[in-house]
Amino acid sequence: MGDNSVPQARYFLLREKNGVKYIKKTLLVFFLASLLIASAVCAFGILLLRNGFIFTRRHSFTYYKEFHDHSFYRAVSYSKLPENNITIPKISNRPIKSPKIDNYRLVCYYNFPNRSFNLERQLTHKRLDPDLCTHVNVGFGSIQNNTIYLSDYNRNVTRNVSALKAKNKNLKVLLSISGFADSGFAEMVQNHANRKMFIKSMLSYVKEFKLDGIDLDWEFPNADVYNSKERMHFTQLLYEIREEINRQKKHKFLLTVAVASPYFIAMNSYDISYMNDYVDFINLMTYDFHFYTKWTPFTGINSPLYSLPHDIGIFGTLNINYSAHFWMSQGMEKNKINIGLPTYGHTYKLINPNNNGISAPAIGFGNLGHNGFIDYSEVCAFLSESKVLPNFDDVSKSPYATHYQDWISYDDIKSLSFKAEYIRENNFGGAMVYSLNSDDYTGDCADIKNDPSQTYPLIRQIRDILLDPNL
Numbered sequence: 001m002g003d004n005s006v007p008q009a010r011y012f013l014l015r016e017k018n019g020v021k022y023i024k025k026t027l028l029v030f031f032l033a034s035l036l037i038a039s040a041v042c043a044f045g046i047l048l049l050r051n052g053f054i055f056t057r058r059h060s061f062t063y064y065k066e067f068h069d070h071s072f073y074r075a076v077s078y079s080k081l082p083e084n085n086i087t088i089p090k091i092s093n094r095p096i097k098s099p100k101i102d103n104y105r106l107v108c109y110y111n112f113p114n115r116s117f118n119l120e121r122q123l124t125h126k127r128l129d130p131d132l133c134t135h136v137n138v139g140f141g142s143i144q145n146n147t148i149y150l151s152d153y154n155r156n157v158t159r160n161v162s163a164l165k166a167k168n169k170n171l172k173v174l175l176s177i178s179g180f181a182d183s184g185f186a187e188m189v190q191n192h193a194n195r196k197m198f199i200k201s202m203l204s205y206v207k208e209f210k211l212d213g214i215d216l217d218w219e220f221p222n223a224d225v226y227n228s229k230e231r232m233h234f235t236q237l238l239y240e241i242r243e244e245i246n247r248q249k250k251h252k253f254l255l256t257v258a259v260a261s262p263y264f265i266a267m268n269s270y271d272i273s274y275m276n277d278y279v280d281f282i283n284l285m286t287y288d289f290h291f292y293t294k295w296t297p298f299t300g301i302n303s304p305l306y307s308l309p310h311d312i313g314i315f316g317t318l319n320i321n322y323s324a325h326f327w328m329s330q331g332m333e334k335n336k337i338n339i340g341l342p343t344y345g346h347t348y349k350l351i352n353p354n355n356n357g358i359s360a361p362a363i364g365f366g367n368l369g370h371n372g373f374i375d376y377s378e379v380c381a382f383l384s385e386s387k388v389l390p391n392f393d394d395v396s397k398s399p400y401a402t403h404y405q406d407w408i409s410y411d412d413i414k415s416l417s418f419k420a421e422y423i424r425e426n427n428f429g430g431a432m433v434y435s436l437n438s439d440d441y442t443g444d445c446a447d448i449k450n451d452p453s454q455t456y457p458l459i460r461q462i463r464d465i466l467l468d469p470n471l
Helices: 017-050 069-079 153-165 186-189 192-208 228-248 263-269 274-276 313-317 320-328 374-385 413-425 459-468
Strands: 105-111 135-144 147-149 172-179 213-219 252-262 281-285 337-342 346-348 362-364 373-374 389-393 398-403 406-409 428-434
Touching: 017 374, 069 252, 069 313, 105 459, 135 153, 135 186, 135 213, 147 192, 147 337, 153 172, 153 406, 172 186, 172 252, 186 192, 186 228, 192 213, 192 228, 192 374, 228 252, 228 263, 252 263, 263 320, 281 320, 281 459, 313 320, 320 337, 320 413, 337 413, 346 374, 373 374, 398 413, 413 428, 413 459
Parallel strands: 105 135, 105 428, 135 172, 172 213, 213 252, 252 281, 281 337, 337 428
Antiparallel strands: 135 147, 346 362, 346 373, 346 406, 389 398, 398 406
């Protein structure tokens, strides 16, 4: 960082009027020149953004991959660790005996394209592989006036994704409804009348778009610790939806929930044992465990399978294994738990390039990606450059890479193989992937270009392990 100290003011006595005129002219020229440069920079920036590009130091032009606001909100929420005096539940890591699962789920989230940018450079429904996932959660819808809202464009996208079932009769398509702590969810769950309006709109969407279910992604109920009723009201909503599903004869549908993985959020947000009775399954968001914030100014693994030896206290709980066992200990059936696996990574800017391991001090987001998020195709481009140092941590089963001040945590085929095998070995219900959009859906990472079998390399690896009947 540069020197931010305020320079000492210089005082002098002007004896001649010409000196005053000279200084005024100099300041005027300097001001006009600065204004001209600033205008040029702004115009250049606007031009880049209008065409869907951002300039980065390491890559000449990197396509602007927008991650939804709730992804950023979730990552920040996970980083707001509770007070030190909170009791950490003791969870046994020993495998819990359960029947072997014959049909694992592979739930893949698909984000609506952003119409503000070039659609040709985004993942549209035409590039989706109907045989890749068992379930596709398309989103995100929102809640307005206690009902589900989709723009006309997103309604068409939902209809087109649902039509993929004609190519794969076993594919399930769900609409995911998202919201922050202060979104329409909070108002909607407050009373029976509001919840009834929401459930009515759910039925309408299921019928109109021939959906197989609704996924609720509220991040997070009871985020305000002084309003404990939200957790109760959310549980009541799930109960009432289940009652409505049971009443349906022709239009039964799945009810799923995307849930927080850190125990200190989960304990505050969900009545887990009751939730188990009402949902078909949950999508456990076991990623964003480490993300740069002012509370956590150091590098970390995005989605570690196990805790590291130096992870003490709460940090020892921020991993897939602990989170999954915590949810089971609170009453969620193992076969209803989908373990969340990311196809994106997180970026950091190191303070000292020579101190570049896990938990190294960081000063902000890295130069890659956008707001600390980076998709897999950008990871591949980064790794292909010279002097990049890739590493693989054998404990967390996760890779990371560095170059000077750039530090990224990501997942690759090797790490996701370990995590998919973990799901099979422990007989969880399946995997949830976030997201189709951030995998390499164009096959840019592959040695052989324009080969459809080389697209979505991360998700294909998860699928091959989970859905292979010979394993």
